[in-house]
Amino acid sequence: MSKENSEEFYERLRIQLEDNSTWPSTYLYKFIVPTDQAKIDQIYDIFDQNGAVIESKKSKNGNYTSVSITVVMEDPLAVIAKYKEVSVVEGVISL
Numbered sequence: 001m002s003k004e005n006s007e008e009f010y011e012r013l014r015i016q017l018e019d020n021s022t023w024p025s026t027y028l029y030k031f032i033v034p035t036d037q038a039k040i041d042q043i044y045d046i047f048d049q050n051g052a053v054i055e056s057k058k059s060k061n062g063n064y065t066s067v068s069i070t071v072v073m074e075d076p077l078a079v080i081a082k083y084k085e086v087s088v089v090e091g092v093i094s095l
Helices: 003-020 037-050 076-086
Strands: 025-034 053-058 064-073
Touching: 003 076, 025 037, 025 076, 037 053, 037 064, 037 076, 064 076
Parallel strands: none
Antiparallel strands: 025 064, 053 064
């Protein structure tokens, strides 16, 4: 995704979150990442200080790992900031 497209995406997400939730709110992040413990740890580290509940599950063949993170976020901008932090993890897909 180009920088311009990603900024448009994040702006739409911000508006949607503002319209559909009361903040602070519990938010569920879902990511798929190649099964590589360093990459999984990188995602865990991003949410480590937030009191997040983190669950992970390997795919049937073990090539990918889904990571679900439930955490209380202060506002839509905080949600988007975490997505941007995770986006630097190589091979990650945000759902």
